[in-house]
Amino acid sequence: MKTIIEPFRIKSVEPIRMSSKKSREFYLEAAHHNLFFLQASDVIIDLLTDSGTGAMSSEQWAGVMRGDESYAGSVSFQRFENSVRKITGFEFIMPTHQGRAAERVLFSILCKKGDVVPNNTHFDTTRANIEFQGTEARDLVIKEAYHPEAFHPFKGNMDLEALKQTISDIGVDRIPLIMVTITNNSGGGQPVSMENIREISKIARKHKIPFYIDACRFAENAYFIKMREDGYRRKSIKSIVNEMFSYADGCTMSAKKDGIANIGGFLCTNDEKLAQQEKNLLILTEGFPTYGGLAGRDLEAVAIGLNEAMNEDYLEYRIKSTKYLGDYLSQNDVPIIKPPGGHAIYIDAKAFLPHIPQEQYPGQALVCELYLEGGIRSVEIGSVMFGKTDPKTNKEVFAPMELVRLAIPRRTYTQSHIDYVIESIVNVYKKRDKIKGLKMTYQPEYLRHFTAHFKSL
Ligand code: F0G
Secondary structure, eight states: OOOOOOOOOOOOOOOOOOOHHHHHHHHHTTTTTTTGGGGGOOOEEEESSSSSOOOHHHHHHHHHHEEEOOOSSSSHHHHHHHHHHHHHHOOEEESSSSSHHHHHHHHHHOOTTTTEEEEEEHHHHHHHHHHTOOOOOEEOOOGGGGOOOOOTTTTOOOOHHHHHHHHHOOOGGOOOOOEEESBBBBTOOOOOHHHHHHHHHHHHTTTTOOOEEEETHHHHHHHHHHHHTTTTSOOOOHHHHHHHHHSSEEEEEETTTTTTTTEEEEESSOOOHHHHHHHHHHHTTTTTTTTSSOHHHHHHHHHHHHHHHHHHHHHHHHHHHHHHHHHHHHHHOOOOOOSSOEEEEEEHHHHTTSSSGGGGGGHHHHHHHHHHHHHHEEESSSHHHHHHOOOOOOOEEOOOEEEEEOOOOOOTTOOHHHHHHHHHHHHHHGGGGGOOEEEEEEEOOOSSSGGHHHHHH
16 A cells, blocks of 8 residues: 555544634744743644654553552562563663653763763753763764755764774773764754664774663664665564664663653663662662652553554654655755654755844744744754854854754644645745744843744844
8 A cells, every 4th residue: 555544543632722823923922932932722733842742552541550659669660671671681771750861860970071972963951961061972973964955864873983083082081981862863863774883882892982872762763774774674673673772881761752651761771880870879869760750650651652662563654754744845845854854854944044144043933934824833953952152252153054843743643734734834935035034132041942032023
């Protein structure tokens, strides 16, 4: 069959409140042109993030009812631990309330001032948690990643020569770990090949540097390997996933992505001494190591969701429905990062709105326009998120790319919702010349995209 359907039936629904363009103008004004300030009920299609926004299955809800809420030694923890161990093969498994908590525990033990942590591209919380230790977070993704139009089957790969050079320049003692993010979120949700993971591992082992996977979208990455890498077409997703993790010494995970849970995460390692230190820190801030800041019912939802995320019918629908959105936008000349990634489509706002200079935030202007047109909430990944005002010169330092991310929540929207998104974006594209830039009227000291205010010019 050519037609791919959503491989699920809908048992429970959540109404969407429709709104008029006139009312959205009012909401946008009240939100200071920053969509983080909108009430979710004033959004029609919410593509702000794929994190914690997916729909749980009937099995997961059944698991929620089974949740054992014991403080210590919960049976739900055993089920969670078994599930994570079967998938990752790691020996020590610590639950955390979400991905960034795992990052904080790991980096506060391993990193110190003056160290450098290489990654393909650090996600913003990963970067922030590393920098918080006085450590440099260094991005070493291949050059193709910075060219939206350049095609590469594994555009999330790490530049291996740059990694070797970094090790030789910095010295092994100042590199506490090497990371790779699968798929590469900040770089367009692009996959990393098995070959690249294997080669990073070889380099790390040669220098005895621990190698960690930021595993948020591990199942989606495995599906790309199955489809695009020689020798994997006949392998099961589970065996591909096992192989990916076998090259690493540990991982951090946000179960809000490929755990298809609304909250949760974990930290894994094979190093017993490190695990002990991590557990002690976990007790201090997250909770006892058999719940790590989660309820027993959350552990159940994650244990089941991780396996559902590896189902091949689900993954085919997931990756192809993201591609469906990307392909239709491309056919209508809307500039996007190519090829489409796993969890999101990224519009190139610089190319979409060439008449708006970077100092007027073309990505943010486009995010606002998509909301006005169709009530769609997307997120700017450009100079609002990654740019900053230099305190010495008071001048703006811009991000290398001005992107707008349309992240697709898992199992939440149907094809007609996506058709509506396509129609809205194409309508906006047709009148792009009339779109105006923005002026930032307020910004906080850190992570300004969450709370900045803007005015339309
Ligand atoms: N690493 C990656 C690659 C991520 O995409 C995220 C979260 C995290 C770590 C942190 O996990 O949110 O559970 O603490 N990404 C979300 C997003 C927020 O919208 O892409 P967390």
